[in-house]
Amino acid sequence: MELQAVLMAAGGGSRMTDLTYNTPKAMLPVGNKPLMWYPLNLLEKVGFEEVIVITTKEVQKAMSTDLKIKDVKMKLDVVSIQEDGDMGTADALRHIQPKIKTDILVLSCDLITDVALHEVVDLFRAHNATMAMLMSKAHEFTETVPGQKGKKKTAEQRDFVGVDKSGKRLLFMANEADLEDGLSIRKSIMRKHPRMLIKTGLVDAHLYCLKKAVVDFLTENKSISSIRGELVPYLVRKQFSKTVNSQKLKDDTDDQTQEKNDGPANHELLISSRDEPLLQLAQERSCWNDHRGDMSEAYHGGKLRCYVHIMDQGLCCRVNTLAAYIEVNRLAPKLFEEPSVHPSADISERCQMGSDSIIGAVCHIADKTSIKRSTIGNFTTVKEKVKVTNSIIMHGVTIEEGCNIQGSVICSNAVIGRGADLKYCLVGNGQHIEPEVPGIIILNTGNLDLCLHVL
Amino acid sequence: MADSGVIDGPGRKDEIERAKSEGKDLTKEEKQRLRKEKKQQKKIKEKKDDKASQENEKEKKPVTSAAPASQPPTQPTVQKAPSAVPATAPVSVPASEASVPADKPTKTKAELKAERRARQEAERASKQTKKGETGQQAATSKPKAPPSDLQPVVKRLPEHIQVDNPDVLKKLAKKLERQQIPLRSDYGYKVSLFSHLHQYSRKAPLTQQLSIPSTVIHPAIVRLGLQYSHGIVAGSNARSVALLHAFKQVIRDYTTPQNEELSRDLVNKLKPYISFLNQCRPLSASMGNAIKYIKKEISNIPSNCKEDEAKNKLLNCIESYINEKIILAGVAIAKCAIEKQKISDGDVILVYGCSSLVNHILCKAFEKNRKFRVIVVDSRPRLEGKEALRRLVQKGISCTYVLISAVSYILPEVSKVFLGAHALLANGYVMSRVGTSQIALVAKAFNVPVLVCCETYKFCDRVQTDSFVSNELDDPDDLIVTRKGTTPLEGWENESSLGLLNLVYDVTPPDFVDLVITELGMIPCTSVPVVLRVKNVDQ
Numbered sequence: 004m005e006l007q008a009v010l011m012a013a014g015g016g017s018r019m020t021d022l023t024y025n026t027p028k029a030m031l032p033v034g035n036k037p038l039m040w041y042p043l044n045l046l047e048k049v050g051f052e053e054v055i056v057i058t059t060k061e062v063q064k065a066m067s068t069d070l071k072i073k074d075v076k077m078k079l080d081v082v083s084i085q086e087d088g089d090m091g092t093a094d095a096l097r098h099i100q101p102k103i104k105t106d107i108l109v110l111s112c113d114l115i116t117d118v119a120l121h122e123v124v125d126l127f128r129a130h131n132a133t134m135a136m137l138m139s140k141a142h143e144f145t146e147t148v149p150g151q152k153g154k155k156k157t158a159e160q161r162d163f164v165g166v167d168k169s170g171k172r173l174l175f176m177a178n179e180a181d182l183e184d185g186l187s188i189r190k191s192i193m194r195k196h197p198r199m200l201i202k203t204g205l206v207d208a209h210l211y212c213l214k215k216a217v218v219d220f221l222t223e224n225k226s227i228s229s230i231r232g233e234l235v236p237y238l239v240r241k242q243f244s245k246t247v248n249s250q251k252l253k254d255d256t257d258d259q260t261q262e263k264n265d266g267p268a269n270h271e272l273l274i275s276s277r278d279e280p281l282l283q284l285a286q287e288r289s290c291w292n293d294h295r296g297d298m299s300e301a302y303h304g305g306k307l308r309c310y311v312h313i314m315d316q317g318l319c320c321r322v323n324t325l326a327a328y329i330e331v332n333r334l335a336p337k338l339f340e341e342p343s344v345h346p347s348a349d350i351s352e353r354c355q356m357g358s359d360s361i362i363g364a365v366c367h368i369a370d371k372t373s374i375k376r377s378t379i380g381n382f383t384t385v386k387e388k389v390k391v392t393n394s395i396i397m398h399g400v401t402i403e404e405g406c407n408i409q410g411s412v413i414c415s416n417a418v419i420g421r422g423a424d425l426k427y428c429l430v431g432n433g434q435h436i437e438p439e440v441p442g443i444i445i446l447n448t449g450n451l452d453l454c455l456h457v458l
Numbered sequence: 459m460a461d462s463g464v465i466d467g468p469g470r471k472d473e474i475e476r477a478k479s480e481g482k483d484l485t486k487e488e489k490q491r492l493r494k495e496k497k498q499q500k501k502i503k504e505k506k507d508d509k510a511s512q513e514n515e516k517e518k519k520p521v522t523s524a525a526p527a528s529q530p531p532t533q534p535t536v537q538k539a540p541s542a543v544p545a546t547a548p549v550s551v552p553a554s555e556a557s558v559p560a561d562k563p564t565k566t567k568a569e570l571k572a573e574r575r576a577r578q579e580a581e582r583a584s585k586q587t588k589k590g591e592t593g594q595q596a597a598t599s600k601p602k603a604p605p606s607d608l609q610p611v612v613k614r615l616p617e618h619i620q621v622d623n624p625d626v627l628k629k630l631a632k633k634l635e636r637q638q639i640p641l642r643s644d645y646g647y648k649v650s651l652f653s654h655l656h657q658y659s660r661k662a663p664l665t666q667q668l669s670i671p672s673t674v675i676h677p678a679i680v681r682l683g684l685q686y687s688h689g690i691v692a693g694s695n696a697r698s699v700a701l702l703h704a705f706k707q708v709i710r711d712y713t714t715p716q717n718e719e720l721s722r723d724l725v726n727k728l729k730p731y732i733s734f735l736n737q738c739r740p741l742s743a744s745m746g747n748a749i750k751y752i753k754k755e756i757s758n759i760p761s762n763c764k765e766d767e768a769k770n771k772l773l774n775c776i777e778s779y780i781n782e783k784i785i786l787a788g789v790a791i792a793k794c795a796i797e798k799q800k801i802s803d804g805d806v807i808l809v810y811g812c813s814s815l816v817n818h819i820l821c822k823a824f825e826k827n828r829k830f831r832v833i834v835v836d837s838r839p840r841l842e843g844k845e846a847l848r849r850l851v852q853k854g855i856s857c858t859y860v861l862i863s864a865v866s867y868i869l870p871e872v873s874k875v876f877l878g879a880h881a882l883l884a885n886g887y888v889m890s891r892v893g894t895s896q897i898a899l900v901a902k903a904f905n906v907p908v909l910v911c912c913e914t915y916k917f918c919d920r921v922q923t924d925s926f927v928s929n930e931l932d933d934p935d936d937l938i939v940t941r942k943g944t945t946p947l948e949g950w951e952n953e954s955s956l957g958l959l960n961l962v963y964d965v966t967p968p969d970f971v972d973l974v975i976t977e978l979g980m981i982p983c984t985s986v987p988v989v990l991r992v993k994n995v996d997q
Contacts, residue, residue: 005677006670050669108670121665128665128677129684281703281780289696290812290842291689298852 004105006124006212008051011092012039012058012112013084019325022414025432029058029112030065031328032380032397032415034336035345035363038322039112040071041335043079046110049120053078055102057095058112059086091228093221100222103215109230111209115331116319117338118208118312126171126310127212130302134217134238135310136173137210138164139319144326146333146393147410149429161203166311168198172293173309175199176239191243195303196294207231208319235309242307325429329412332378332395336361345381363398380415495579502576505569618740619928622654634737637730638674640667642737646934649957656740657931663687664738678707679731683738692842694880694916695784695814698744701735702776705752709772713765720768721759728753740930743881743889743918751779787913788815790977792822798980800909805830806873808901810862811891812842812849813878815911820876821853831855833872837862837893839936839960862893869904877966879912884919884990886968886983888912892961895925898970907972910983914976919990925964934958 016028023031029039039062046054058066060083066072072079082099084090090098096109108124118137127135163186165175174196175188188199209231217238227233292301302308318338320331336343343358344350348366355373362368363381372389379385380398389402393410396402400413403421411425414432419425423436430436620626621644634641645659665672665684672680682704685691691700705728712727714720732749735741741749755775759768795801801823807830809816820832832855836843843859850857860868875897881889888894888910901908922928937958938947950956968983978989 005672005680008671050673051671052673119666120670121663121668124670125663125665125684128681129688129690131681281699281706284780284785285691285696285700285703287696288693288699288814289691290693290814290845291691292845292848295844298848 006051007103007105007107008046008054009096009099009103009107009109010039010042010046010054010056010112011095011109011209012056012062013086013090013095014112014323016113016323018323019328021429021431022325022328022412026415027059027062027065028322029062030069031322032378033115033322033328033332034361034378035380036071036335037065037069038115039066040075041115042110042112043072043075043077045114045116045118045120046108047075047077051077053080055099056081057099058083061086091232092230093227093234096218096230097221097225100218103218106212106214107218109209109211109213111321113322114208114210114319115322115335115338116208116210116314117317118210118314118319123210123312124212126312130308130310132212132308132310133214133306134173134235135212135312136235137208137312137314137319138205139208139314139317141204141206144330146326146329147427148326148329149411149427162205162207163201163203164205164311165199165201166313167196167294168200169293170200170313171310172196173239173311174242175201176236189243191245195243195297195299197296202313205313206319206321208314209321211235238307239309242305242309325412329395333359333376336378369404498572499576502572505572616928618656618736619654621656634733637733639730639734639737640664646951647957648931649959651926652929652931652959652961655929655931658687658933659935660687660689660933661935664734675731675734676704676708676711678704679734683735686735686739693812693814694742694744694878695788695913697742698748698915699780699784701745702748702752702780706773706776709769709776712769719761720763720765721757721761724756725753728756743920744916747915747918748779752776783913783915787915787977788818791815791911791913791975792819794977794980795819795909795911795975796823796826796828800874800975801828801830803829804873806833806871807831808833808835808869808872808875808897808906809846810835810843810875810877810894810897811837811840812846813911815913816876816878817846817849819911820850820855824853824855831857833858833860833868835860835862835865835868835893835897839932839939840891842891862896865897866900866904869900869906872901872904872906875901875906875908877908877910877971879910879916880963881920882910882912882917882974882983882986883922883965884917884987885921885923886971886986887922888966888968888971888974888983889922889963890966892925892964895964895966895970898966902970908970910971910974912974912976914978914989914993917986917990917993919987922965923967925961929964930962932960932962934960936960 012029014028016023016031019028022028030037032038033041039056043054054077056066056079058081063081063083066079066081080102082102084095084098092109092111096103096107106127116137116139118139123135123137126132161179163175163177163179163182164173165188166172167174174192177186186201192199211230217234221227221234227237286301289301294303318334320327320334322328322331343360344356344362345364345366347364348362348368350356350362350366350368351370351372353370354368355375356362356368357375357377359376360374361378362374363379363383365382366379367384368374368379369385369387369389371387372385373391374385375392377391377394377396379391379396380400382398383396383400383402385391385402386404388405390407390409391402392408394408394413395411396408396413397415397417399416400419401417402408402413402419403423405422406419407424408419408428409426411428411430413419413425413428413430414434416433417430418435419430420435420437425436617626617630631641642656642658642664643662644657645662646657648655648657663684664687665680668675668680671677675683682691682700685700686697691697708728708731709724712724714723728749732741735745752772752775755772759771763771796819801807801819805828807820809820809832820830823830832850834843834847834850834857836847836859838861847857847859858868877888877890877894877897879888879890883889888898890910898908920928934950935958937960938945938950947958950958971983974981974983974986976989981989
């Protein structure tokens with residue numbers, strides 16, 4: 004078996020608590036499908052047959068009832084972990100280490116992308132890499148986000164990513180938060196790769212191909228708890244570390260028994276395979292080198308290699324903020340050629356529906372409604388004379404007559420009373436917006452308490 | 459038409475008499491052939507008369523069993539097929555043939571072929587009389603005309619040089635479908651002389667169409683295929699070693715299914731892998747020989763052998779093959795070259811591209827304290843010479859680097875030329891990186907000795923005299939280069955009259971090669987078939 008897929012679905016959605024305080028992030032509806040269906044679909048399309056899903060009990064329960072997830076033909080091996088949130092992604096990998104028999108492909112449940120996965124995996128295979136990851140050029144979010152006053156720039160920390168001149172080999176990775184006195188690059192890296200491109204406008208898709216040796220290394224090295232935060236920068240740094248080079252490994256292969264004794268004390272990544280001398284011979288005899296101009300052999304003799312595939316076209320979005328969630332609701336349905344109106348929805352004829360709207364299953368849309376650029380979830384009822392524009396309405400919502408909803412997000416099971424006029428609002432789960440006297444308009448309320456208060 | 463054949467027969471005979479009188483002898487075989495052809499023509503004439511009479515019969519009696527009965531020898535194909543329906547089928551065939559235009563009724567394929575051949579011979583003979591060629595030509599042209607009563611021995615052409623034949627492509631597609639391997643599509647406009655070869659693009663790897671955790675093909679083979687198509691493993695020796703390494707992993711992970719024998723099943727398992735690797739990059743001669751060896755070893759495993767034992771045996775065989783044929787052969791060749799004073803003090807040695815064996819020899823010679831310097835010749839688009847340069851300079855050898863366009867400028871300084879080979883063909887031709895034959899030609903013109911270094915496992919029994927028939931077309935986009943910010947060839951696909959050609963191999967005739975150094979010793983180029991014969995006898 005070549006690769007095992009691991010889906011991390013235990014994340015809490017800490018950057019969009021308004022949406023996730025009731026629904027776990029993995030089950031948030033995007034285009035009327037649960038968020039975790041998208042990475043599962045990506046894996047299924049590419050040909051995976053089994054996925055290990057690491058998630059919480061709550062999500063596990065929700066998964067068993069969700070129709071879309073039941074549709075997934077792969078075998079889902081669900082591993083549930085505690086919900087206290089102390090477990091990082093690397094801790095989760097350590098937890099499932101007995102199940103891992105070969106190299107792994109780690110995905111996050113909030114990744115929605117149409118990348119050709121073979122691009123990432125080919126880098127992993129062809130160069131016998133220790134890690135291969137996916138990154139994408141960040142796109143500005145254009146939609147107005149409820150709860151944001153004006154176009155305030157979110158204080159996201161930038162990531163500095165250094166790649167070599169071919170754009171594939173990852174040389175440097177650091178977050179702005181860790182670079183207090185400025186960006187410093189080791190001389191050993193500059194000597195080996197005199198040309199480095201440093202990019203800041205990249206979004207990490209949290210899709211990693213890791214060698215099995217890395218998972219074994221994690222079990223020994225218990226101090227690493229997050230893949231993105233700690234493991235990846237560690238691996239990138241280790242590429243140029245003096246200890247990991249061909250000389251050391253020659254000694255290792257001579258003295259295999261001693262290695263085992265040193266194992267627990269020595270937290271080095273042991274990247275060697277059987278028939279290492281044959282691979283060496285093939286590389287020696289091959290007239291290929293990944294760089295030109297200096298005296299060293301291919302890959303500078305380094306055994307640890309990290310590669311990155313940077314997507315410049317196509318959709319690659321991580322749904323971990325409200326802005327991303329709204330953006331992705333617009334774009335995700337375009338990935339699939341499904342009919343925008345679910346066949347079981349009951350839509351009256353005098354309803355004006357835009358072509359870029361999506362209506363879920365078992366909906367009732369009454370007359371004289373206008374639905375533009377919106378997503379309406381399953382089991383939703385929309386009464387007469389309602390205008391819904393640019394909004395996201397989740398499942399089980401009831402919208403009474405005469406409402407005007409613009410640029411808002413209405414969570415599941417909410418009830419919007421008659422005549423409510425919501426602009427750029429975020430209505431929480433199960434909330435009731437009382438019918439109010441016409442004339443009062445609610446603007447820009449991100450806070451649920453505030454919402455109730457006004458009415 | 460038959461009559462004209464008869465007339466031409468004696469006409470040709472006269473021609474031969476003339477030739478004889480000119481002093482060129484016809485050999486006994488050629489005389490025999492002449493006699494056969496004459497007899498044949500008589501037969502054809504008789505058959506035609508028969509046919510004509512039978513035609514008349516058939517037209518009178520539409521359904522007869524006599525008709526098929528009278529034509530058994532001339533309708534072998536018809537009789538073979540519908541054995542279940544003997545009576546109706548032969549009758550229906552003549553009936554359908556009767557519906558064919560009236561000027562050629564009821565003639566079977568074999569008879570048509572025979573007629574065509576007779577016509578061709580007649581035309582050839584008339585051409586010769588026109589040209590008035592020498593008797594030798596006439597004599598040599600006789601064997602060309604295939605006597606139709608001898609079965610023509612047509613060797614099956616490999617599919618990879620018949621890409622412009624849609625039937626062959628269809629067959630290949632079917633075969634790959636059966637083996638569940640995706641078909642790689644050709645890319646870009648192919649120069650017409652080479653349109654019978656595949657041309658792939660590196661940007662469309664075969665893995666695009668495979669499922670990601672590859673189940674049909676072993677992951678080691680997928681990795682190897684990728685490395686081949688990206689050029690990470692390049693060079694005849696490296697490719698063979700990598701291939702054998704991957705096969706070792708396949709054998710290790712292999713388990714014999716129920717009711718199957720390892721010796722037969724493993725060979726069948728390897729076939730789709732080999733097709734896959736072929737699609738990624740056409741197999742080299744050395745790889746072909748290695749595969750033949752492995753297949754032979756696998757099929758020679760006795761059926762009572764336990765699986766673990768058998769696997770161990772195979773792994774050891776592979777190890778020993780690599781050891782003997784590649785590693786030790788390299789050592790032996792280096793020893794031979796150095797001891798027999800092929801590299802002496804004060805030599806200026808010219809090498810081309812990056813041949814692992816030549817580099818090895820030079821490094822060993824340098825270690826033995828021979829004083830020489832090296833000129834590395836390089837060519838676009840691969841620029842492999844840079845890698846050779848790096849390896850030699852790292853050892854401390856003093857090198858000069860030139861591009862192939864400067865070869866005639868630099869040759870007066872050179873005392874010897876060492877070339878590596880991709881394969882040695884059975885007629886003594888050397889198949890190597892494109893540009894090698896140029897170097898050999900220029901070296902010959904300057905009277906510089908050319909030595910080819912090649913292990914015996916690269917000898918193959920193919921025969922080729924030109925570089926067109928069988929070659930490899932690399933990605934044409936490699937020829938696009940950006941200089942000073944401009945890329946002149948950028949939109950080459952849109953130019954209808956522009957084709958980019960990126961050849962990989964060429965063949966060097968044995969006249970330009972003075973010596974071949976192998977682990978069996980120093981042999982002239984023309985002794986390759988002897989070595990092949992001896993090897994076959996050994997095995």
